Amino acid sequence: QVQLQESGPGLVKPSETLSLTCTVSGGSVSSSVHYWGWIRQSPGKQLEWIESISYVGGTYYNPSLKSRVTISVDTSNNQFSLRLTSVTAADTAVYYCVRGRGLLGKLYFDYWGQGTLVTVSS
Amino acid sequence: ETVLTQSPGTLSLSPGERATLSCRASQSITRNYLAWYQQKPGQAPRLLIHGSSNRATGIPDRFSGSGSGTDFTLTISRLEPEDFALYYCQEYGTSLGTFGPGTKVEIK
Numbered sequence: 001q002v003q004l005q006e007s008g009p010g011l012v013k014p015s016e017t018l019s020l021t022c023t024v025s026g027g028s029v030s031s032s033v034h035y036w037g038w039i040r041q042s043p044g045k046q047l048e049w050i051e052s053i054s055y056v057g058g059t060y061y062n063p064s065l066k067s068r069v070t071i072s073v074d075t076s077n078n079q080f081s082l083r084l085t086s087v088t089a090a091d092t093a094v095y096y097c098v099r100g101r102g103l104l105g106k107l108y109f110d111y112w113g114q115g116t117l118v119t120v121s122s
Numbered sequence: 123e124t125v126l127t128q129s130p131g132t133l134s135l136s137p138g139e140r141a142t143l144s145c146r147a148s149q150s151i152t153r154n155y156l157a158w159y160q161q162k163p164g165q166a167p168r169l170l171i172h173g174s175s176n177r178a179t180g181i182p183d184r185f186s187g188s189g190s191g192t193d194f195t196l197t198i199s200r201l202e203p204e205d206f207a208l209y210y211c212q213e214y215g216t217s218l219g220t221f222g223p224g225t226k227v228e229i230k
Contacts, residue, residue, distance in 0.1 A: 045208070045223075045224060046221070046223060047167070047210060047212075047221035048221070049218065049219040049220075049221070060217050062218065063218075096166055096167075101172075102155075102214055104217070105217040106152075106155060106214045106215060106216065106217055106219075107214050107217075107219055108155075108157040108169065108172045108212065108214050108219075109157075109159075109167075109169060109212075110169045110172075110178060110179075112166035112167060112168070113166065114165075114166055115166050
């Protein structure tokens with residue numbers, strides 16, 4: 001059974017960088033058939049895909065966030081990470097790490113972490 | 123960008139009744155790449171359906187998906203108490219993977 005667990009600070013100051021890590025168990029971030037990524041859910045409940053990466057298939061970003069986000073994979077620890085720079089209150093959300101399936105970045109998401117609330121506030 | 127509209131916003135039904143949820147896209151979805159998710163309070167979304175009509179692993183057969191092009195439907199044949207939740211559709215025919223705003227299925 002694949003399990004994903006987010007970790008990172010729950011409070012980030014405006015203009016600073018949000019960093020989260022997802023630890024994967026029961027699966028491998030080196031998989032050639034899966035993508036790994038991040039989705040966030042605003043307080044109003046809208047879901048927004050942020051970015052996805054495949055160890056062999058490339059990286060995909062939401063154009064609205066592309067200039068501020070980075071995703072990376074750490075195969076030695078079976079983890080992947082999100083960095084979101086220059087955060088504002090609009091980035092306050094529950095952040096989920098996810099496993100994606102599909103082709104060329106066109107993905108649906110079959111496993112989700114439990115989610116972690118990140119609040120942007122001074 | 124494909125915009126998804128879900129209707130109704132809220133569906134009030136009793137256990138045992140049939141639920142029909144609609145998801146309409148602003149443009150045709152490539153290869154019917156449309157997924158449905160269920161979310162309960164305090165939990166992450168759970169994949170129900172992908173490819174418009176393919177049930178995900180472990181999903182009961184009372185959940186079914188249909189549709190093509192711009193109009194898609196999630197049907198729950200007989201509502202169980204655990205089915206009262208929020209439901210989202212998601213298109214993945216583009217790399218944006220846009221989600222709809224959701225339909226809440228509540229107990230009448």
